Amino acid sequence: MSHTKISSIGEFGLIDRIKKIVNVSVDDASLIDNLLIGISDDAAVFKPKPGKVQLLTTDAFAEGIHFDLTFTSLKHLGWKTIAANMSDIAAMGGIPRYATVAVSLPQKISIEMVEEFYHGATAACKKYSCKIVGGDTIASMANMMISVSMTGEADELKIKTRCAAIPGEYICVTGHLGASVAGLKILKREKERLEQANEKELFSPNLEAYSIALEKHLMPKPRLDISKILTEKIKIGAMIDISDGLASEVHHICNSSGTGAEIYEHNIPLDSITQKISEEFGEPATDYALFGGEEYELLFTIRDEEFAKLEKLTSDVTIIGRITEKSKGIILVREQGEQLPLTFGGWNHFRF
Amino acid sequence: MSHTKISSIGEFGLIDRIKKIVNVSVDDASLIDNLLIGISDDAAVFKPKPGKVQLLTTDAFAEGIHFDLTFTSLKHLGWKTIAANMSDIAAMGGIPRYATVAVSLPQKISIEMVEEFYHGATAACKKYSCKIVGGDTIASMANMMISVSMTGEADELKIKTRCAAIPGEYICVTGHLGASVAGLKILKREKERLEQANEKELFSPNLEAYSIALEKHLMPKPRLDISKILTEKIKIGAMIDISDGLASEVHHICNSSGTGAEIYEHNIPLDSITQKISEEFGEPATDYALFGGEEYELLFTIRDEEFAKLEKLTSDVTIIGRITEKSKGIILVREQGEQLPLTFGGWNHFRF
Numbered sequence: 001m002s003h004t005k006i007s008s009i010g011e012f013g014l015i016d017r018i019k020k021i022v023n024v025s026v027d028d029a030s031l032i033d034n035l036l037i038g039i040s041d042d043a044a045v046f047k048p049k050p051g052k053v054q055l056l057t058t059d060a061f062a063e064g065i066h067f068d069l070t071f072t073s074l075k076h077l078g079w080k081t082i083a084a085n086m087s088d089i090a091a092m093g094g095i096p097r098y099a100t101v102a103v104s105l106p107q108k109i110s111i112e113m114v115e116e117f118y119h120g121a122t123a124a125c126k127k128y129s130c131k132i133v134g135g136d137t138i139a140s141m142a143n144m145m146i147s148v149s150m151t152g153e154a155d156e157l158k159i160k161t162r163c164a165a166i167p168g169e170y171i172c173v174t175g176h177l178g179a180s181v182a183g184l185k186i187l188k189r190e191k192e193r194l195e196q197a198n199e200k201e202l203f204s205p206n207l208e209a210y211s212i213a214l215e216k217h218l219m220p221k222p223r224l225d226i227s228k229i230l231t232e233k234i235k236i237g238a239m240i241d242i243s244d245g246l247a248s249e250v251h252h253i254c255n256s257s258g259t260g261a262e263i264y265e266h267n268i269p270l271d272s273i274t275q276k277i278s279e280e281f282g283e284p285a286t287d288y289a290l291f292g293g294e295e296y297e298l299l300f301t302i303r304d305e306e307f308a309k310l311e312k313l314t315s316d317v318t319i320i321g322r323i324t325e326k327s328k329g330i331i332l333v334r335e336q337g338e339q340l341p342l343t344f345g346g347w348n349h350f351r352f
Numbered sequence: 353m354s355h356t357k358i359s360s361i362g363e364f365g366l367i368d369r370i371k372k373i374v375n376v377s378v379d380d381a382s383l384i385d386n387l388l389i390g391i392s393d394d395a396a397v398f399k400p401k402p403g404k405v406q407l408l409t410t411d412a413f414a415e416g417i418h419f420d421l422t423f424t425s426l427k428h429l430g431w432k433t434i435a436a437n438m439s440d441i442a443a444m445g446g447i448p449r450y451a452t453v454a455v456s457l458p459q460k461i462s463i464e465m466v467e468e469f470y471h472g473a474t475a476a477c478k479k480y481s482c483k484i485v486g487g488d489t490i491a492s493m494a495n496m497m498i499s500v501s502m503t504g505e506a507d508e509l510k511i512k513t514r515c516a517a518i519p520g521e522y523i524c525v526t527g528h529l530g531a532s533v534a535g536l537k538i539l540k541r542e543k544e545r546l547e548q549a550n551e552k553e554l555f556s557p558n559l560e561a562y563s564i565a566l567e568k569h570l571m572p573k574p575r576l577d578i579s580k581i582l583t584e585k586i587k588i589g590a591m592i593d594i595s596d597g598l599a600s601e602v603h604h605i606c607n608s609s610g611t612g613a614e615i616y617e618h619n620i621p622l623d624s625i626t627q628k629i630s631e632e633f634g635e636p637a638t639d640y641a642l643f644g645g646e647e648y649e650l651l652f653t654i655r656d657e658e659f660a661k662l663e664k665l666t667s668d669v670t671i672i673g674r675i676t677e678k679s680k681g682i683i684l685v686r687e688q689g690e691q692l693p694l695t696f697g698g699w700n701h702f703r704f
Contacts, residue, residue, distance in 0.1 A: 036405060036511065037511070040608070041444065041515075042441075043409035043443075045444065045511055048405075048406050053388060053400075054406065054503075056397075057395035058452035058454050058486055058488050059454075060488040060497075060499060062492045062493065063493065065490060066490070091394040091395075094395070100408060102411075102412035103412075104417075134409060136411055138417060139414065139417045140414050140417065141494070142493070142495050143495070145414075145492070147412060147488070149452055151408060156399070159388065159397055161393055162393050240393075
């Protein structure tokens with residue numbers, strides 16, 4: 001990949017390049033039909049689908065905090081910033097529609113790197129039916145920063161919130177947890193090994209064996225598939241996406257709903273690669289699930305009889321606990337029956 | 353103002369503080385009535401007004417590029433980032449509705465500074481009827497960064513674009529131009545004087561005499577007032593807001609519309625403070641108007657007979673040129689009749 005300075009074509013030259021990348025066909029023709037004005041004017045203009053409510057969410061990502069360009073390709077970064085916003089839309093019971101992408105670009109970022117970023121973002125949009133319709137490209141003094149905003153649409157009566165959990169409901173998650181932070185740990189370890197290597201040009205990182213965890217960290221998949229089932233076919237209580245770690249999200253649901261919860265530690269779904277990595281680091285794999293971030297799986301509450309229906313539609317959900325009365329607190333139950341308060345934890349980037 | 357570290361309350365503590373600031377009453381009750389979910393969940397949810405189209409725009413701002421915290425108060429910064437997005441909505445012929453605000457905060461930014469920022473943003477929202485319904489607060493390794501996204505609503509048939517200019521139409525602007533960059537020059541000059549002062553504690557910046565220009569730079573007003581007139585009562589051609597300097601915006605309209613233009617230099621409206629400042633710096637005031645950025649005035653094209661109507665409704669618009677055939681090029685006409693090509697210029701932050 002060659003590296004051409006952005007200053008050689010300026011902001012408007014760069015926007016022309018970006019336009020060519022993001023204006024690809026999408027499967028859902030209504031995304032194009034309802035878009036009156038895309039990238040080209042002061043604002044994008046679209047027709048909302050009659051009878052639907054509009055969703056709006058924003059997620060921002062900072063170099064050195066959320067990503068490290070020494071082991072994150074710009075293509076993966078583009079994918080992930082779009083996927084993270086889609087995960088928020090999925091957690092509300094909506095479908096993504098239109099996105100704007102603001103990037104602040106330090107001098108080290110070349111035109112080609114920006115193009116890679118938008119190729120990744122566009123790939124996620126194409127895969128999950130969304131369209132980039134605007135944004136901003138600005139210079140940055142030091143680090144790269146990305147902010148994506150996304151609209152979505154939903155049926156008003158099918159909106160899922162954090163505050164609808166009721167004592168007695170199961171607490172469920174989609175997929176497996178802990179793999180994202182496990183993958184990050186491998187990437188950081190290999191970066192450290194490279195830094196310490198005597199002959200850097202001969203260094204080859206040991207990544208192959210961990211590819212499932214790396215993909216989970218670098219190219220997460222928003223769970224629009226399960227969200228669709230939960231919205232269209234099943235009645236659930238509260239829902240949230242797991243972006244800050246399971247413990248933190250359980251607290252959010254309980255605080256918003258005015259309930260307690262018990263989480264059965266041994267029920268937390270962990271895949272074999274997460275267990276392998278946690279063993280290599282001598283750390284409990286459940287800590288990765290409880291306190292690791294950026295899973296982009298869904299956490300929801302559901303009554304027993306609805307779960308019985310759900311099981312017939314997907315095998316990719318696991319019961320990990322029960323909603324309880326508020327007075328019971330938020331409790332982690334260990335395999336031998338020991339109970340301890342589930343600390344808030346979570347992925348707090350402000351712990352400098 | 354005391355300065356408390358954000359890490360002492362964490363991201364969720366900070367969000368609670370922000371919620372208290374942004375959740376103020378607004379004059380337009382429909383902003384509250386149509387908002388089903390604001391800051392508190394994975395995404396905001398609102399009902400779009402039936403029969404209207406939705407607008408979506410994003411503007412990002414980087415410390416060291418767009419603002420300098422040594423002479424920009426956080427309150428002004430909050431106001432300006434909201435006002436800049438409103439200006440884009442105004443330029444489309446829409447009215448602002450809901451906004452998300454993503455901020456990345458380096459360690460030097462205290463809780464109180466974040467609160468000041470949101471007080472400023474909320475003041476702009478209250479003044480021009482908009483509501484902050486979400487966002488993201490993230491840490492930053494080095495500089496502060498802000499990205500605001502805003503939705504707006506408009507009648508489909510009244511949307512204003514950049515591409516609707518027709519040869520023969522007047523080119524008009526609202527307000528006066530050049531004051532924003534003139535104000536910035538004063539702020540930079542006083543910062544330099546402070547840096548060079550021997551007894552810094554005795555230094556008093558010379559700002560009083562320039563307050564109109566400073567306010568234009570620090571607290572710009574989106575021209576929703578004129579946009580409303582142009583949308584509801586007058587027929588115009590193309591419209592754009594002046595965020596990158598007049599020359600650049602004229603090029604955008606001509607390139608999108610497939611036309612040329614002639615701009616009469618001596619007709620460009622300059623206020624007395626801009627002329628005074630340009631004289632102090634020994635620079636042509638029209639250069640400030642042509643190549644200075646962040647005016648947030650409107651540039652539009654209009655037929656003669658419609659301008660006659662407009663003049664009766666507002667005195668705050670000025671004819672500065674004519675749209676011509678594309679073959680004529682984009683020309684600046686000086687007072688003595690001299691013609692020269694109007695260079696693209698504009699505020700290109702990528703000229704490092």
